[in-house]
Amino acid sequence: MPVHNSEIAAMFDHVADLLEIQDxxxxxxxxYRNAADTVRDxxxxxxxxxxxxxxxxxxPDIGDDLAGKIAVIVRTGHLALLDEISDDVPEAIVAATRIPGIGPKRARKLFDALDLTSLDDLEKAAEDGRIARIAGFGEKTQARIRDELARGDITERRLRIDTAEEFGxxxxxxxxxIDGMExxxxxxxxxRRKETVGDLDILVAGRDGGKIIERFTAYDEVEDIASKGKTRSTVTLRSGLQVDLRVIPSLSWGAALHYFTGSKAHNIAGRRRAxxxxxxxxxxxxxxxxxxxxxANETQIYDGIGxxxxxPVLRENRGEIEAAENGQLPDLVELGDVKGDLHAHTTASDGKNTLCEMAAAAKRQGYEYLAITDHSKSQTQAGGLGADELAAQIDAIAELNEKIDGIRLLAGCEVDILKDGGLDFHDSLLERLDLVVASVHSNFALDEDAQTERIIRAMDNPLVHIIGHPTGRLIGQRRAYALDIERLVGAARTRGCxxxxxxxxxxLDLKDVHCRLAAEHGVRIAIxxxxxxxGGLDHMRYGIDQARRGWLERGDVLxxxxxxxLVKALKRN
Structure with missing residues (x-):
C-alpha cells in the first residue's frame, strides 16, 4: 500500500509536537520539523x-536515522516512536495546540496547571476565568481560547488542497x-480549487456501473466502505478522507458535473435562470x-440558460453570473503567464538549497528571473542575515549573474516589519537591493488599528516593493491577525506597493476575495x-489557482x- 509524502510529513510533525509537549x-x-518540511517539499x-x-x-535535513525511519514508514505504514510517545501525551493537549497562539509548551502548561483532561475542561476553565490567572496567559489569551473553542472547528477535519490532491x-x-470508463x-x-476540502466527490461516466464501483472499492487505500450500490458508493480512505463516487449516464455528464461542482449558491442562481x-x-x-x-456537457448547460x-474557480455566486451575461468574465491569469518568482530562500537563512541550486531550479521552470529573499536579522530562529551577511550575498548574486545564462537572479531580502512599522535594516543597505519583501513575523496579537498602521508605516518606505503574506495566516494552524484589509489595499494603491x-x-495569503479587492483598486499582486x-518552486500553481478564484488577469500580476x-515597475514614486 503506497504511503504519501503528506502522511510521512504529518507523522514527523506529530512527533515534533509530542516531543515539544514533553519538553x-x-x-x-x-x-523532525525540518525533516517533515523536506518530505513535504x-x-x-x-x-x-x-x-x-x-x-x-x-x-536536506534527513540523515541516516531519519532516512531509516522513512523507510520503515513506507514499508509498514507506522512509526514505532510515534506510537510510544503518543501514549504519554493526552490527545486533548495535542488538540489544544491547534488553537492559534497555543503551542505545545503552552498547551502542556495549561493542562498541568489546571489539572485538565479534555477540551471540555479547557472550555470551562476559559469561561470561569481560571486561565487568566495562570502566569503568562491573561485575559486576552483566555478570551481567544474561549472564542476558538466556541467556533467548534478545532477538531474539524479539512484537508489543504495540496494534500487532497495527493490522495485524490x-x-x-x-x-x-478500468475498461468501459468514458x-x-x-x-x-x-x-473549484478551494483552499481546503472536506471530502471528495468523484463522477464517472461509463457503461458498467457495477464494474466501476467494484474497481473503486478495491482501491488499496480504502479502509472502510460505508455504502456500495450499483451507481453510487461512499468510502473512507486510510487518511480519513471520505470519498463519494457516482456513476452517471453519458447523456447527463455535463449536468451532473455542473451540479456536483457547485457551489450551492452558483447552482441556485443557475436554476433560477432556467x-x-x-x-x-x-x-x-x-x-x-x-x-x-x-x-451531455457543461457548455450545453450554460448555453441553455443563456x-x-x-x-469552475469562479462559481461562487460572487457576480460571475452577471459578468457572464454582460460578456465581462475575466481573462484569467494562467501558470504559463508567470515569468519569475519574487520570494525564495536559500541555505543562507532557513532554505534547504544553495544559491546555485535555486537558480538552476528556477531556470528549469522556464523563468526569466528569481528573487533571492532570505530572512533579515530579527528572524534569528530562521537564520536571518545580518547586515554584513546580506551585503556579502548581494555581491555573491552579482558574481553568479556573470556566470550563468538564461536566468537572472534578483538580490532581495524578506525584511522583518518591526512592531513600530520600522524595517530590520537601514535604508543604506536596502538601497543596494533589487527587491524588498517586507513581512510581519512577530507581534501577531496587535489590535486591528495598530497592526494595520504598522504595515502601512512599512509601506511608507519607498524601498519596500512587496508586502509578504499580508495577513499572516497559516491554514489549519493560525488565523489571520486582525487587519483592516480595505485600508491596507488603499494604502498600497497610493504608495505604489x-x-x-x-x-x-x-x-495562500492573500485570500481570493482580497486578491479581487486589490485588483479592483489597481494594486498589483505578486504571486x-x-x-x-x-521543490517549493512548484507551489506556484496553487497560487495561480487562488489568483484565478480572485478574478485576477495577467495584467493584475506583477x-x-x-x-x-519588472525592473521598471519596481521603481516606486
Missing amino acids: ANPFRVRA QSRSVAAMLDEGADLAEL EPLLAWIRG KAEIAGSYR QDRGLKLNEYGLFKGDEQIAG LPWID ALELNANPIR STDAHST NTLGLDD
Missing part, C-alpha cells in the same frame, strides 16, 4: 524514490484504468417539460512561492512582466 531537546524537535513520491534505490539520507489524483487515475473527474470544492426561461435544471440535465434539451461557460499572494498551500527548497518591464 524534549529542542534540537531533536527541530530535526519533494515533488516526487518518497516511496517511489526508495523503490528506485535513492539514498534519502542525501536529502492517484485514486482518480486508478478509476480511469470520463471521470473530481468535482466539488476540489474542482426557471425564468420555463426550463428545469438539475443533475440529470436541462429539461423543457419532460424532454431533456441539454446535459450564458457562456464559466470556469504590491501585495503578495503567497503560493505556499499552507498560506510568489516563498520557496525554501527547489511577475507576469518580463525582466525589463
Whole structure:
C-alpha cells in the first residue's frame, strides 16, 4: 500500500509536537520539523524514490536515522516512536495546540496547571476565568481560547488542497484504468480549487456501473466502505478522507458535473435562470417539460440558460453570473503567464538549497528571473542575515549573474516589519537591493488599528516593493491577525506597493476575495512561492489557482512582466 509524502510529513510533525509537549531537546524537535518540511517539499513520491534505490539520507535535513525511519514508514505504514510517545501525551493537549497562539509548551502548561483532561475542561476553565490567572496567559489569551473553542472547528477535519490532491489524483487515475470508463473527474470544492476540502466527490461516466464501483472499492487505500450500490458508493480512505463516487449516464455528464461542482449558491442562481426561461435544471440535465434539451456537457448547460461557460474557480455566486451575461468574465491569469518568482530562500537563512541550486531550479521552470529573499536579522530562529551577511550575498548574486545564462537572479531580502512599522535594516543597505519583501513575523496579537498602521508605516518606505503574506495566516494552524484589509489595499494603491499572494498551500495569503479587492483598486499582486527548497518552486500553481478564484488577469500580476518591464515597475514614486 503506497504511503504519501503528506502522511510521512504529518507523522514527523506529530512527533515534533509530542516531543515539544514533553519538553524534549529542542534540537531533536527541530530535526523532525525540518525533516517533515523536506518530505513535504519533494515533488516526487518518497516511496517511489526508495523503490528506485535513492539514498534519502542525501536529502536536506534527513540523515541516516531519519532516512531509516522513512523507510520503515513506507514499508509498514507506522512509526514505532510515534506510537510510544503518543501514549504519554493526552490527545486533548495535542488538540489544544491547534488553537492559534497555543503551542505545545503552552498547551502542556495549561493542562498541568489546571489539572485538565479534555477540551471540555479547557472550555470551562476559559469561561470561569481560571486561565487568566495562570502566569503568562491573561485575559486576552483566555478570551481567544474561549472564542476558538466556541467556533467548534478545532477538531474539524479539512484537508489543504495540496494534500487532497495527493490522495485524490492517484485514486482518480486508478478509476480511469478500468475498461468501459468514458470520463471521470473530481468535482466539488476540489474542482473549484478551494483552499481546503472536506471530502471528495468523484463522477464517472461509463457503461458498467457495477464494474466501476467494484474497481473503486478495491482501491488499496480504502479502509472502510460505508455504502456500495450499483451507481453510487461512499468510502473512507486510510487518511480519513471520505470519498463519494457516482456513476452517471453519458447523456447527463455535463449536468451532473455542473451540479456536483457547485457551489450551492452558483447552482441556485443557475436554476433560477432556467426557471425564468420555463426550463428545469438539475443533475440529470436541462429539461423543457419532460424532454431533456441539454446535459451531455457543461457548455450545453450554460448555453441553455443563456450564458457562456464559466470556469469552475469562479462559481461562487460572487457576480460571475452577471459578468457572464454582460460578456465581462475575466481573462484569467494562467501558470504559463508567470515569468519569475519574487520570494525564495536559500541555505543562507532557513532554505534547504544553495544559491546555485535555486537558480538552476528556477531556470528549469522556464523563468526569466528569481528573487533571492532570505530572512533579515530579527528572524534569528530562521537564520536571518545580518547586515554584513546580506551585503556579502548581494555581491555573491552579482558574481553568479556573470556566470550563468538564461536566468537572472534578483538580490532581495524578506525584511522583518518591526512592531513600530520600522524595517530590520537601514535604508543604506536596502538601497543596494533589487527587491524588498517586507513581512510581519512577530507581534501577531496587535489590535486591528495598530497592526494595520504598522504595515502601512512599512509601506511608507519607498524601498519596500512587496508586502509578504499580508495577513499572516497559516491554514489549519493560525488565523489571520486582525487587519483592516480595505485600508491596507488603499494604502498600497497610493504608495505604489504590491501585495503578495503567497503560493505556499499552507498560506495562500492573500485570500481570493482580497486578491479581487486589490485588483479592483489597481494594486498589483505578486504571486510568489516563498520557496525554501527547489521543490517549493512548484507551489506556484496553487497560487495561480487562488489568483484565478480572485478574478485576477495577467495584467493584475506583477511577475507576469518580463525582466525589463519588472525592473521598471519596481521603481516606486
